[in-house]
Amino acid sequence: TAGPAGAQVLAGTRAAAGIEDKPDSCKVTGLDTCLRKPFIASCGVDRTVRVWNYLDKSMVLAREFNDVPLSLSFHPSGLHLLVGFTDKLRLMNLLMDDIRSFKELPIKGCRECRFSNGGQYFAAANGNVIQVFQTYTFECLLTLRGHAGRIHSLAWTSDDRELLSAAGDGVLYRWCVKDGRKDAEYMRKGSSVISTVACDVDANVALCTAKPGTELREVNMTKGSINFEVRAPPGMKFEQLVMARSGRTLFATLTDSGVPELWQDESAGSRTAGQQGAVGTTVMLTLPLNSNQSRETKTDGEAVALEGKEEIPFGALGMQDRNEPEFIELQLDKLRRFSAHAGNITCMCASQDDQFLFSAGEDGSLAIFTFTEEVDANGPRKNREKEPPIQFAEEILVTKSDMEEKTSLMHELKNKVEELTLHNEYQLRLKDMNYNERIKDVTSKFTEELEQDRRKYGKLKKEKSAMEAMFKDRLEKLEVQHDDQLRAIENSYQDKIDAEVQRFNSLVDEREQLALKWDEQNQVMVETHERYVNDVTKEFESKLTEELKEREGIEKKKQVLVKQFEDRKQEIEEDADLEIEELKEKYVAKLTVEREATLRLKGENGIMKRKFSALQNDIEEQKEHIKQLTEREMDLYERIKSLEKDIHGHKKEIKERDETIGDKEKRIYDLKKKNQELEKFKFV
Numbered sequence: 001t002a003g004p005a006g007a008q009v010l011a012g013t014r015a016a017a018g019i020e021d022k023p024d025s026c027k028v029t030g031l032d033t034c035l036r037k038p039f040i041a042s043c044g045v046d047r048t049v050r051v052w053n054y055l056d057k058s059m060v061l062a063r064e065f066n067d068v069p070l071s072l073s074f075h076p077s078g079l080h081l082l083v084g085f086t087d088k089l090r091l092m093n094l095l096m097d098d099i100r101s102f103k104e105l106p107i108k109g110c111r112e113c114r115f116s117n118g119g120q121y122f123a124a125a126n127g128n129v130i131q132v133f134q135t136y137t138f139e140c141l142l143t144l145r146g147h148a149g150r151i152h153s154l155a156w157t158s159d160d161r162e163l164l165s166a167a168g169d170g171v172l173y174r175w176c177v178k179d180g181r182k183d184a185e186y187m188r189k190g191s192s193v194i195s196t197v198a199c200d201v202d203a204n205v206a207l208c209t210a211k212p213g214t215e216l217r218e219v220n221m222t223k224g225s226i227n228f229e230v231r232a233p234p235g236m237k238f239e240q241l242v243m244a245r246s247g248r249t250l251f252a253t254l255t256d257s258g259v260p261e262l263w264q265d266e267s268a269g270s271r272t273a274g275q276q277g278a279v280g281t282t283v284m285l286t287l288p289l290n291s292n293q294s295r296e297t298k299t300d301g302e303a304v305a306l307e308g309k310e311e312i313p314f315g316a317l318g319m320q321d322r323n324e325p326e327f328i329e330l331q332l333d334k335l336r337r338f339s340a341h342a343g344n345i346t347c348m349c350a351s352q353d354d355q356f357l358f359s360a361g362e363d364g365s366l367a368i369f370t371f372t373e374e375v376d377a378n379g380p381r382k383n384r385e386k387e388p389p390i391q392f393a394e395e396i397l398v399t400k401s402d403m404e405e406k407t408s409l410m411h412e413l414k415n416k417v418e419e420l421t422l423h424n425e426y427q428l429r430l431k432d433m434n435y436n437e438r439i440k441d442v443t444s445k446f447t448e449e450l451e452q453d454r455r456k457y458g459k460l461k462k463e464k465s466a467m468e469a470m471f472k473d474r475l476e477k478l479e480v481q482h483d484d485q486l487r488a489i490e491n492s493y494q495d496k497i498d499a500e501v502q503r504f505n506s507l508v509d510e511r512e513q514l515a516l517k518w519d520e521q522n523q524v525m526v527e528t529h530e531r532y533v534n535d536v537t538k539e540f541e542s543k544l545t546e547e548l549k550e551r552e553g554i555e556k557k558k559q560v561l562v563k564q565f566e567d568r569k570q571e572i573e574e575d576a577d578l579e580i581e582e583l584k585e586k587y588v589a590k591l592t593v594e595r596e597a598t599l600r601l602k603g604e605n606g607i608m609k610r611k612f613s614a615l616q617n618d619i620e621e622q623k624e625h626i627k628q629l630t631e632r633e634m635d636l637y638e639r640i641k642s643l644e645k646d647i648h649g650h651k652k653e654i655k656e657r658d659e660t661i662g663d664k665e666k667r668i669y670d671l672k673k674k675n676q677e678l679e680k681f682k683f684v
Contacts, residue, residue: 031349035076035352036076040358043069043072063098067086080093089106095398116160120160132163142175167193171186172187186208194210207241228328230328249373253282340369352390
C-alpha cells in the first residue's frame with residue numbers, strides 16, 4: 001500500500017493466486033486485461049495460459065500447451081486471446097469452459113503482440129518487422145519495416161490511428177496506420193528501448209525507457225527530441241511503463257541496474273534495507289514529469305537547480321526552443337512505491353476504468369492493486385467530466401458442437417422426466433385408493449361421535465333454559481335499583497347545569513364589551529395607517545417627479561457637450577488638413593520650419609486628446625449618476641410595494657378576526673340551543 005503523497009493516492013491490497021509450479025519455470029511472460037469483462041489473462045514459461053477474474057480473485061479458465069507462450073494480448077470484448085509461440089501466432093476464443101484455438105498465423109517467435117483499443121486491428125512483432133492484421137478477416141493490412149533490432153514494445157494511441165514501436169536499436173517510431181508510413185521517430189544510439197506508452201491522442205508525446213541507461217524519458221515525437229529525463233534512484237533503472245487512462249498517473253517498475261559501487265552503506269559497506277527491497281517494486285509518478293520531487297536542468301555538463309520555477313504543462317516543452325532536456329532527480333525513500341514480488345516485474349497493465357493495477361514477475365505471482373486518483377487544488381490536467389463506470393458484459397462464446405451435445409442431453413433428460421411423470425401418476429392413483437378406504441373408515445367413526453354430541457347438546461339446552469329464567473329474575477331486580485340511582489344522579493347534575501348557565505351569561509356580557517372595545521381600536525388603527533400611506537405616497541411621487549426633471553436636464557447638457565465636442569473636433573481636423581497641405585508645398589525649401597510646426601501641432605493634438613479624455617470622464621460620471629438615480633427610483637418602487645403588502649396583511653388580519661367573531665357567535669348560538677334542550681329535560 002502506498003500512502004497519499006500529493007495530488008494522487010494509490011491504496012489497495014495485494015490479492016492474487018500465484019502460478020504454482022517449479023521455481024525455475026514460473027516466470028510470467030505476458031499479461032493483459034480487457035474492457036468488457038473483469039478478466040485478466042496471463043501466460044508463462046510453465047506453458048499455460050490462464051484467465052483470472054480480478055473482482056472475486058478466482059481463476060476462470062486455464063489451458064496448458066506444448067510450447068512456451070512468449071506474448072499475449074486480450075481483446076477488448078473479453079472473448080478472444082492473441083498468443084504468440086515460437087512457431088506461430090494463435091488467435092483463441094474463450095469458450096464457456098475452454099480456451100480453444102481458432103486461427104493460426106505463420107509468425108514465428110512473436111514476443112510482442114497488441115490488440116488495438118477498438119479491437120478491430122492487432123499488431124504482431126516478428127524480430128524487427130511489424131505486421132498489422134484485421135481482427136475478423138485476418139487480412140494483413142500493413143507490414144512495417146525500419147527497425148534494425150528486435151522490437152520490445154508496441155503501443156496504440158487511443159483512437160487507433162497511430163502505432164508506437166520501440167526496439168533494441170534505440171529507435172522509437174510512430175507509424176500512421178492509415179497510410180502505412182512512419183511519420184515521426186526518435187533515435188538514441190548505443191541504447192535499447194525497452195518499453196513505451198503514448199501520452200496523447202496523436203502520440204506527439206511519448207514516454208519510454210531504455211537500457212543500459214537508467215532514465216525515464218518524455219519524448220517529443222514531432223521534433224525527435226527529449227522534453228524531460230527522470231533519473232532513477234542510484235543503482236536502479238526503469239523498465240516497464242503503464243499510464244492511467246486519465247493521463248495523470250504513470251506507473252513504472254524498478255530493477256537492479258547492476259552497478260555494485262553505488263548505494264553502499266557508510267559503516268558496513270552493504271546495501272540499505274530500502275535498496276534491498278527495491279527489486280520487484282512499482283513506483284507511482286505524476287504527470288507531467290517535472291512535478292515529481294526535486295528538479296535539475298543540465299546545461300554545458302553542469303547541473304543547475306531549478307528553484308521557484310513554474311511547472312511546464314505536459315508535452316508543452318517540445319514547443320519551446322530548447323536544446324537540452326530537463327533532468328529530474330528521484331530519491332527512493334521519497335517515492336510512492338509498493339512491492340508485491342520476490343523478483344523483477346516482467347509484465348504490468350492497468351484496468352480500463354483506472355481502478356486496478358496488475359503486475360506479474362519472475363516469481364510467478366500475479367498482484368492486483370486498487371488505486372484512486374485524487375485531483376489537486378489546481379484541477380485535473382485533462383478538463384473532462386468523469387465518465388460513468390462501464391457495465392461488464394455477461395455473454396460467452398459457445399461452439400455449435402457443444403450446443404448440439406447440450407441439446408441431445410436435454411432431450412434425453414426430457415424423456416427421463418416423462419417416464420418419471422408416468423411412474424409418479426401410477427403411484428398417486430395407488431395412494432388415492434388407499435386414502436379413499438381410510439376416508440370411509442374415518443367417516444363411519446365420526447358419524448357415531450356426531451350422534452353422541454347431539455344427545456349431549458339436548459341436555460345442555462335444558463340447562464340453558466333454566467339458567468335463562470334465573471338470570472331474568474336477577475335482571476329485573478337490577479333494573480329497579482338502576483332507576484333509583486338514575487333519578488338521584490339527575491337531581492345532582494341539574495344543580496350543576498344551573499350554575500354553568502349563570503357563568504355562561506356573565507361570559508357573554510364580557511365578550512360583547514371586549515368586541516365593542518376592539519372594533520373602536522381597530523377603526524382608529526385603520527384610519528391612521530391609511531393617512532400615513534397617503535402621505536408617504538404623495539411625498540415619494542413628488543421626489544420621483546423632481547428626479548425625472550433633473551435627469552432630463554442632465555441629458556440635455558450631455559447632448560450640448562457632445563455637439564460642442566464634435567464641432568470642435570471637425571474644426572481642428574479641417575485646420576490640420578489645411579496646414580498639412582501648406583507644409584507639403586513648402587517642404588523642400590523649409591524643412592527645418594516644417595519640423596518645428598509639426599512639433600507644435602503634436603503638442604496641440606495632445607492637449608485636445610486630454611480635453612477629449614476629460615469630456616469622456618464627465619460623460620461616464622453623468623452615466624453613473626443616472627444609474628444611481630434609476631436605482632433610487634427602483635428602491636422607492638420597492639418600498640411602495642412593501643407598504644401595499646402591509647395594507648393587504650392588515651386587511652387579511654381584519655378578515656380573520658371577523659371570521660373568529662363569527663365562529664364564536666356560532667358557538668354561543670349552539671350553547672344557547674343546548675341550554676334550551678337541557679331546560680326541557682329539567683321539566684320532564
